Amino acid sequence: MPTDVPPFVVYLVGAGLVALTRGHVRRGVLLVIPVVGMLTLLGVEPGTRWEMPLLGYQLVPFEVDKLSLLFGYLFNLAAFLGNLYALHLGEGERPGVQHTAAVLYAGSALGAVFAGDLISLFVFWELLAFTSVFLVWANGSERSIRAGTRYLVIHVLSGVILLSGTLLWAYETGSVDFGHMELGPSLAPWLILLAFGIKAGFPLLHGWLTEAYPAGTPTGTVFLSAFTTKVAVYALARGFAGTELLVWVGVVMTCFPIFYAVIENDLRRVLSYSMINQIGFMVVGIGLGSELAVNGAVAHAFADVIFKGLLFMSMGAVLYMTGRSKGSDLGGLYKTMPITATLCIVGAASISAFPLFSAFVTKSMIMSAALHEGRYWLWLPLLFASAGVLEHAGIKIPYFAFFAHDSGIRTKEPPRNMLAAMSLGAVLCIAIGVFPGVFYRLLPFQVDYHAYDVTHVLTQTQLLVFGILAVVVLIRSGFYPPELRSVNIDAEWVYRWLGPRLVRFVGDAVGSFDRAVRGAALAALDALLHNSARGPAGPSGLLSRTWPTGSMVLWVAILLGVSLFLYL
Amino acid sequence: MSHDAPHPRLSDGTVPSAPPPGPRSRQEEPGSSEGMWDQKSSVDALLRVLYVVCGVLVVLDLVIHRHAEHPWEGLFSFYPLYGFLGIVVLVALARVLRAAAMRPEDYYDAD
Numbered sequence: 084m085p086t087d088v089p090p091f092v093v094y095l096v097g098a099g100l101v102a103l104t105r106g107h108v109r110r111g112v113l114l115v116i117p118v119v120g121m122l123t124l125l126g127v128e129p130g131t132r133w134e135m136p137l138l139g140y141q142l143v144p145f146e147v148d149k150l151s152l153l154f155g156y157l158f159n160l161a162a163f164l165g166n167l168y169a170l171h172l173g174e175g176e177r178p179g180v181q182h183t184a185a186v187l188y189a190g191s192a193l194g195a196v197f198a199g200d201l202i203s204l205f206v207f208w209e210l211l212a213f214t215s216v217f218l219v220w221a222n223g224s225e226r227s228i229r230a231g232t233r234y235l236v237i238h239v240l241s242g243v244i245l246l247s248g249t250l251l252w253a254y255e256t257g258s259v260d261f262g263h264m265e266l267g268p269s270l271a272p273w274l275i276l277l278a279f280g281i282k283a284g285f286p287l288l289h290g291w292l293t294e295a296y297p298a299g300t301p302t303g304t305v306f307l308s309a310f311t312t313k314v315a316v317y318a319l320a321r322g323f324a325g326t327e328l329l330v331w332v333g334v335v336m337t338c339f340p341i342f343y344a345v346i347e348n349d350l351r352r353v354l355s356y357s358m359i360n361q362i363g364f365m366v367v368g369i370g371l372g373s374e375l376a377v378n379g380a381v382a383h384a385f386a387d388v389i390f391k392g393l394l395f396m397s398m399g400a401v402l403y404m405t406g407r408s409k410g411s412d413l414g415g416l417y418k419t420m421p422i423t424a425t426l427c428i429v430g431a432a433s434i435s436a437f438p439l440f441s442a443f444v445t446k447s448m449i450m451s452a453a454l455h456e457g458r459y460w461l462w463l464p465l466l467f468a469s470a471g472v473l474e475h476a477g478i479k480i481p482y483f484a485f486f487a488h489d490s491g492i493r494t495k496e497p498p499r500n501m502l503a504a505m506s507l508g509a510v511l512c513i514a515i516g517v518f519p520g521v522f523y524r525l526l527p528f529q530v531d532y533h534a535y536d537v538t539h540v541l542t543q544t545q546l547l548v549f550g551i552l553a554v555v556v557l558i559r560s561g562f563y564p565p566e567l568r569s570v571n572i573d574a575e576w577v578y579r580w581l582g583p584r585l586v587r588f589v590g591d592a593v594g595s596f597d598r599a600v601r602g603a604a605l606a607a608l609d610a611l612l613h614n615s616a617r618g619p620a621g622p623s624g625l626l627s628r629t630w631p632t633g634s635m636v637l638w639v640a641i642l643l644g645v646s647l648f649l650y651l
Numbered sequence: 652m653s654h655d656a657p658h659p660r661l662s663d664g665t666v667p668s669a670p671p672p673g674p675r676s677r678q679e680e681p682g683s684s685e686g687m688w689d690q691k692s693s694v695d696a697l698l699r700v701l702y703v704v705c706g707v708l709v710v711l712d713l714v715i716h717r718h719a720e721h722p723w724e725g726l727f728s729f730y731p732l733y734g735f736l737g738i739v740v741l742v743a744l745a746r747v748l749r750a751a752a753m754r755p756e757d758y759y760d761a762d
Contacts, residue, residue: 345745346753406673418686419676454720462721470737486688490669493684494676538717545708545730552705553738555698564746568667569659570759571752579759 087127089145089197090120090155091207094162094190102183109182110170116186117163120193124155132199140259143199149527150381154196154317156525157385160511161309161392162189168396168504169302176300177221184217185306192310196317200259201249201275204318208245208278211311212238218303219295230298233578237291238311241281248274264322276323283315283366284359286335290575292359293343297351297408301399304351308358308395309388316365316384325372333370334464336363341471343573348409348566350398350480354391357434357476360468361387367465368449371456374528379448382526386433386441386515393430393508394480397423400497400505401484407492410479410566415489422496424485426505433512435477435547436469441512443543444519444534451532466546473550483566659755667756705731 097116101109129152133145147155165185172178191214195207212235219231252271253259264272284292292312296304323329340356340363347353361383368380400423401416402408417424429440436442446469453462496502515522519534557563572580619625661667672678687693712728719725 341741342745342748343752345742346749403675404673405676407670409669412669415681415686417688418684459721466733467737467741470734471741473734474738474741489681489686489689491679491681491683492672492676493679494672537715538719541708541711541715541717542724542730545712545728546734548701548704548708549731549734550738552701553735553742555701557739557742562746563742564749567659567753568669568756569753570756571749572754572758573752 087131087145088123089133089194090123090159091190091194091197093120093123094186094193098183098186098190101186102179109178113166113170113182113186114163117159117166117189120162121156121159124152124159127152137202140202140253141200142202143260144194144203145197146199147197149525150317150321151196153381153385153525153527154313155193157313157388158189158192158196158310161306161388162186164389164392164396164504164508165189165302165306165309167507168305168399168501170500171498172302177223180217181221181300181303184214184221185303188214188218188306188310192314195314199261201245201252201261202259204261205242205246205249208282208314209239209242211282211314212242215307215311218306219299221303222298222300224298227298230294233575234291234295237281241278244274244281245278248272248278261321263324266323266326266328272322276319276326279315279318279322280332283312283319283362284336285332285366286339287574289340289359290573290578293352293355293573294575296355296358297349301403305392305395305399308354308391312358312362313384313388316362316369316380319366320369320377320381324369324377326370329366329370330458330461331370333363333366333368334461336360336366337468338363338464338471341468341475343571344471344475344479346564346571348411348569350410350413350484351395351402351408353410353475353480354394354398357394357472358387358391360472361391361434363468364446364449364465367461368452371449371452371458373452373456375448375455375530375532376452378523378526378528378530378532379445379452382445382448382522383442385522386445386512389508389511389515390430390433390441393505393512394427394434394476396501396505396508397427397430398480398484400501403501404494404497405492409568410483410487411568413484413490413492414487415485416492416494417485418489419492419494420485420496422502423505424481426502426509427481427485429509429512431477431481433516435473436543437547438535438540438544439513439516441515443516444522445515447534447539447543448530448532470546470550473547474554477547478551478554487566659753661755661757 094116097112097119100112101116104112127147129148131145131147132143135142135144162185166182169181169185172181188211191207191210195204195211198204198207216231216235216238219227219234221227248271249259251269251274252264255269255271264275266272266276281288281291296307299307319329337360340359344353344356344360347356365380365383365387368376368383371377398408401413401420404420405413405416407413433440433442436446450462450465450469453465523530523532554563615621617624621627682689709728709731712731717725723729
């Protein structure tokens with residue numbers, strides 16, 4: 084009888100307590116849940132596996148290995164940061180809904196990474212969607228309701244595709260175990276990869292991400308940024324490591340969003356593009372499949388949750404305090420929010436991969452793996468995308484929010500719990516960057532990798548500092564595109580603009596065809612009636628004439644006469 | 652930063668303006684209080700530091716022997732050039748993308 088408690092159970096029970104309590108008690112519960120969740124994991128050994136037979140299949144609702152354990156630590160940490168950041172939520176911000184949904188959402192993510200079979204994974208996969216959507220809906224605006232609903236539909240679809248793939252896989256292999264899969268003639272792994280791809284924000288499947296994340300509540304988006312896509316990264320690492328296709332999908336993910344990020348006005352949407360770009364690096368690492376590359380992908384996922392969380396927290400703080408999140412409406416906030424500005428810059432330096440900050444020691448593993456394998460044409464676009472990260476997340480986010488032109492907005496620092504969560508995130512970003520050795524020991528594979536050598540520090544600093552120089556030159560020359568109140572059409576255009584119009588067009592076409600056919604049929608019928616009115620059956624035709632009864636008697640007499648003549 | 656670029660107009664022909672600030676902040680005349688980075692001397696000093704650092708990094712490229720794996724990596728000043736040109740190309744292409752993809756803010760709500 085296993086004595087370990089899966090963290091999902093801690094969160095499920097915790098969510099119940101959060102829903103039932105109020106005030107200080109609830110705040111206490113919110114902070115204790117992730118701590119207990121983390122403690123349960125500290126006692127768990129890799130190799131722990133619970134099995135549960137169901138309808139002839141072996142379900143494994145809880146399986147621990149080094150990969151899932153790392154994500155387990157990460158999600159408990161992210162839940163703690165998120166709960167701390169959201170602790171101040173008061174009346175009018177739907178605190179009950181937001182807190183409960185966030186705890187269940189974090190629990191679902193933990194359930195998913197410890198799911199040892201595809202059926203359990205599917206259950207948590209769908210729970211992720213159903214719990215997180217409340218963090219978008221809780222914003223209350225019509226835009227959020229619509230964006231949230233579209234988000235839910237797309238994620239439920241992803242779950243349905245995962246289930247279809249799972250059933251097909253079970254039919255073909257006789258097992259629902261979640262392990263490595265090869266893409267081949269069978270449809271099943273392709274369906275499962277597609278489901279993972281939707282959640283990971285693969286190109287053209289990413290519309291939900293850039294639409295829903297900027298529509299979430301200031302605190303809710305911090306949770307959203309931590310879990311859904313990282314569960315997908317975990318699932319890809321477990322199921323499809325070494326799949327060549329992922330290398331190329333990943334490269335596209337690193338490169339295309341940075342162009343959108345340059346021209347996007349909503350700073351939380353800039354961060355959403357940035358998120359796709361960062362996941363791109365992870366997907367490349369998973370696709371390369373070597374131990375160094377997969378370690379890099381997983382390490383980068385860990386670092387990304389913290390620095391991207393920190394950036395979303397700083398923009399959430401700006402939105403919470405000023406009611407605005409667009410570059411065109413912000414600026415000059417360093418005067419009244421200096422601490423938030425400083426913490427945001429720490430996040431910006433971390434995502435840009437400056438030496439001594441976290442991404443420097445994580446993303447470089449993926450870049451090195453590409454070089455070690457001689458993938459020179461892969462390495463060049465990745466290096467380009469690295470410079471692009473500096474531009475949109477490293478410079479644009481802090482610059483347009485806190486500096487640039489003075490918007491005239493005067494506010495103050497956000498509530499203390501928000502500052503505490505951001506400070507903790509900033510400390511972790513620097514701690515990972517300064518002490519990578521401690522962090523590397525948690526990674527799934529034992530790899531001898533040293534981030535700090537003279538070449539790496541020098542070249543990365545050169546790349547970034549000359550990138551900054553380029554931005555300065557472009558801004559001062561007026562070539563840099565200004566922030567404009569606008570939207571840029573992207574993948575969601577297909578279902579937000581084209582789809583409705585296509586449906587309307589087809590509806591109109593079918594309608595007018597229907598009208599034409601009915602009209603023609605009615606006209607034909609009319610003509611028939613008209614013609615028949617003039618024929619023998621018409622009102623004045625031969626058959627409609629009235630005959631005197633005498634003539635009928637005459638005919639009866641004739642008929643009788645004829646029959647008499649014939650029979651007699 | 653130039654602000655004279657044409658704003659995309661809403662479907663009713665008006666130019667969108669910023670929403671009023673939320674209850675936790677107030678709106679003042681821009682520039683009503685001067686901060687450190689409103690002073691030209693601070694910005695110029697910071698930029699001078701940037702230029703000096705750039706110069707030092709190029710000199711270091713000559714002094715320090717880097718190990719290189721990629722055939723282009725060993726070229727003199729490969730990383731500074733790639734970083735600088737990468738951003739210029741990125742921004743130039745992003746301007747093209749803006750010309751093709753930018754729509755008014757109410758684009759999806761227009762009907």
